[in-house]
Amino acid sequence: MALLVSSMATTQMPLQFASKTSGYKKAATTMRGAGKPATTSNNIKLLTNVEKLRLLTKAEKAGLLSAAEKAGFSLSSIEKLGLLSKAEELGVLSAATDPSTPSALLTLSLGLLGLGPFLVFLVPEEYPWEIGLQVVVALGCVVGGSAAFAASNFVSNLQKSS
Template identity: 65%
Template sequence: MLASCSSRSSPLLTRAMATQKPATGTVGTKKGSTVFPVGEPGPREVKGGGSPIKLLTNVEKLRLLTKAEKAGLLSAAEGFGLSLSAVEKLGLLSKAEELGILSAATDPGTPGALLGLSLVLLVAGPLCVYLVPEQYPWEVVLQVAVVAVAVLGGSAAFAASNFVSSLQRSN
């Protein structure tokens, strides 16, 4: 049936099928560049043709570790057993990279995505209160739970958006 269908296909359909890229293969950008298999991790293209974001340089410029020390965050973390040696033993940095957290910090689209998420969450709370009736106690509990998650999550996403945005600025 497939053979009979393909023999009757229009030239436009045949051309479209011939130009489709295969699901697997390799991708390269310019002459002399490294080729990475499709679907496997590799360097990301920076949008806008700018230079890659230097995360540690920006952390140093913002003096984040000094601010964390003055705020007592490093002492508190060490009090909970989270020292640099514990981070190394637990493999937290490699786990963060596997989850894409460190790569997301250098992705130019991350601050916008986090800001969009925060706006959605901050609208979801009042929307839930408006749409869910208050006839039974469980409905009121549902409203309170959704509003709490929406406000906390929306605020955290908004703060994370601002934080990642300031990390990515190179000025």
């Protein structure tokens, strides 16, 4: 059943009444805009997207799962160590579903890739330790920038496969 309700801006907005409600959610689900589905901000399904991208099959073919098992990482050891709960505490799993994460990682990668040459230019080359500092900073910026760029691409692909 649909009902037209006049708003203050003189436009009419259709409202849809839910037929079945229960408990404390009754007030929240009784009326909602017919044109707007009831969704949350984090509607990205990580495990579904992992399945669609066939990530576990690709990891198996690359030998990553057997290498992890040889190193002592199995699902039971990950569970015993509490790695998934620790990842959630650190916000890693929430960041994977946040739509702003790929752009933030891309910005970080571009910043690091630009910072490396800039610091090499700024640090003088009078002493050998300064040259060593240039090498360490440049390597750190290239590795970090490349990793952030790859992570940005990975998270973007994981989110858009919905």
